[in-house]
Amino acid sequence: MTDGRALAREFLEQQRLLGGDPVIFSQTGSPEPSPQADGRTGGQADGNTPPRSASPAVRPSAPPTELPPPGISYDPPGGDLFSNDPVPQAVSLEAIAQLVASCTKCRLCEARRHTVPGEGAPEARLVAVGEGPGRVEDETGRPFVGPAGELLTKILGAIDLPRERVFICNVVKCRPPENRLPQFDEIAACVPYLFRQIEIVKPKVILAMGGTAAQTLLNTKQSLGSLRNLVHRFRGIPLIVTYHPAALLRNPNWKKPTWDDVRIARRLIG
Numbered sequence: 692m693t694d695g696r697a698l699a700r701e702f703l704e705q706q707r708l709l710g711g712d713p714v715i716f717s718q719t720g721s722p723e724p725s726p727q728a729d730g731r732t733g734g735q736a737d738g739n740t741p742p743r744s745a746s747p748a749v750r751p752s753a754p755p756t757e758l759p760p761p762g763i764s765y766d767p768p769g770g771d772l773f774s775n776d777p778v779p780q781a782v783s784l785e786a787i788a789q790l791v792a793s794c795t796k797c798r799l800c801e802a803r804r805h806t807v808p809g810e811g812a813p814e815a816r817l818v819a820v821g822e823g824p825g826r827v828e829d830e831t832g833r834p835f836v837g838p839a840g841e842l843l844t845k846i847l848g849a850i851d852l853p854r855e856r857v858f859i860c861n862v863v864k865c866r867p868p869e870n871r872l873p874q875f876d877e878i879a880a881c882v883p884y885l886f887r888q889i890e891i892v893k894p895k896v897i898l899a900m901g902g903t904a905a906q907t908l909l910n911t912k913q914s915l916g917s918l919r920n921l922v923h924r925f926r927g928i929p930l931i932v933t934y935h936p937a938a939l940l941r942n943p944n945w946k947k948p949t950w951d952d953v954r955i956a957r958r959l960i961g
């Protein structure tokens with residue numbers, strides 16, 4: 692595939708993901724506005740929609756030619772292999788899942804129906820981390836199912852990473868009641884599982900989705916907005932911060948910056 696075709700394909704995928712206007716590509720490869728379904732090329736005929744300018748209303752954002760500057764580097768100590776703690780000694784994702792299944796280290800065990808340790812490829816090049824299980828996840832024991840999960844699957848597909856080739860998990864493995872934010876002590880109790888999962892998978896890139904994941908993996912209280920557009924490091928692994936898919940469902944305006952973020956992640960994966 693030529694670079695031009697690859698760019699066109701990426702742009703069309705972006706449009707599909709973001710729900711933008713349909714476009715057609717001229718023979719020169721330039722995107723042109725397409726006629727609307729009723730044959731109009733502007734929005735003035737119905738008297739409600741403001742007229743469009745002569746230039747295309749939607750243009751592909753140029754692929755980033757440079758990576759964002761470096762951000763935070765966080766290198767938490769590993770678990771003690773010689774302690775009685777079984778987490779650092781777990782050698783597989785299945786072993787972690789078994790430990791999570793019987794875990795009572797925090798109050799979130801009390802109302803859970805299923806633990807949700809995470810799922811995906813053990814050799815994944817991307818680990819995507821969210822906040823905690825929601826209602827459907829608690830019912831199924833699987834991360835990112837339901838509407839937010841469907842959107843995440845689309846986002847991953849748009850960067851040529853089928854969901855099954857990614858390891859997807861959350862900071863806490865049991866559902867917080869009423870979908871509240873996990874509390875500090877709950878995160879502190881649960882995060883050794885996440886850190887060990889990342890150690891086992893050894894991804895090329897980590898995608899932190901939402902403020903809780905970003906702040907936990909970078910050991911910071913900075914806002915999500917200030918953490919975006921930087922290449923952070925978690926134990927040396929590049930880490931990109933973006934919005935949580937559930938937030939995108941509430942605020943579609945964040946889809947475009949999310950697209951920018953995941954494309955940076957994709958470039959880092961290579």
Ligand code: SF4
Pocket residue numbers: 791794795796797798799800806863864865877880881
């Ligand atoms: S949230 Fe984590 S630490 Fe708390 S009970 Fe569940 S698995 Fe254990």
